[in-house]
Every structure is written in structure tokens, then in C-alpha cells.
Amino acid sequence: MNLLDENFPDDQRDLLQRFGVPVRQVGHEVGRFGMSDEEILPLLHRLHGVTFLTHDRDFSSSDLCHQGYCLVWLSVKQDLLAEYTRRLLRHPEF
Numbered sequence: 001m002n003l004l005d006e007n008f009p010d011d012q013r014d015l016l017q018r019f020g021v022p023v024r025q026v027g028h029e030v031g032r033f034g035m036s037d038e039e040i041l042p043l044l045h046r047l048h049g050v051t052f053l054t055h056d057r058d059f060s061s062s063d064l065c066h067q068g069y070c071l072v073w074l075s076v077k078q079d080l081l082a083e084y085t086r087r088l089l090r091h092p093e094f
Contacts, residue, residue: 001047002089003030005040005054008081015082021089023053044069053085 004013006027016023027033031043037058044052044066051070060073076084088094
């Protein structure tokens with residue numbers, strides 16, 4: 001499952017869906033709206049095989065790495081989030 005952070009912009013989520021990338025989003029299909037960063041980590045542990053995609057710098061620490069989920073921090077401009085997400089998910093080594 002490709003899980004977008006709650007703060008992932010709606011237009012970028014829509015672009016991903018138009019690209020054919022299956023996504024769910026915190027606060028919409030998964031979890032609840034307004035979850036704190038501290039609440040998201042236990043959620044990721046409960047979801048098996050999840051790739052969490054975020055633009056939130058708070059998730060940039062390598063201390064958050066875990067074998068139970070994939071955490072992707074996208075350090076790009078907001079209007080490029082969908083494009084970089086799509087490129088990453090299509091990359092053969094990913």
C-alpha cells in the first residue's frame with residue numbers, strides 16, 4: 001500500500017491517481033484526520049508492507065527506519081511531489 005501523509009496536497013494526490021498510482025491517505029482512507037506524527041509510527045507498524053510518502057521534514061531522521069515499513073521523505077517542491085513519487089515507485093531498484 002502506498003500511504004500519503006495527511007499534508008500531501010490534494011492536487012498532487014489527484015495527479016498520482018490520474019497517473020494510475022494506487023494511493024491511500026492518512027485522514028481519508030487510513031487513520032484519522034489530525035493524527036500527530038507520534039501516532040503515525042504505530043499505525044505504520046500495524047499496516048504490513050506499507051510505503052509511507054511524506055513531505056514532512058519531521059520524518060527525515062534515519063532513526064525512524066524500520067523493516068516493517070518503507071518511509072519516503074520527499075525533499076522536493078510541493079508541486080513536484082506526484083512526479084517524484086511516481087518516478088520512485090516505478091524505479092526498477094525500488
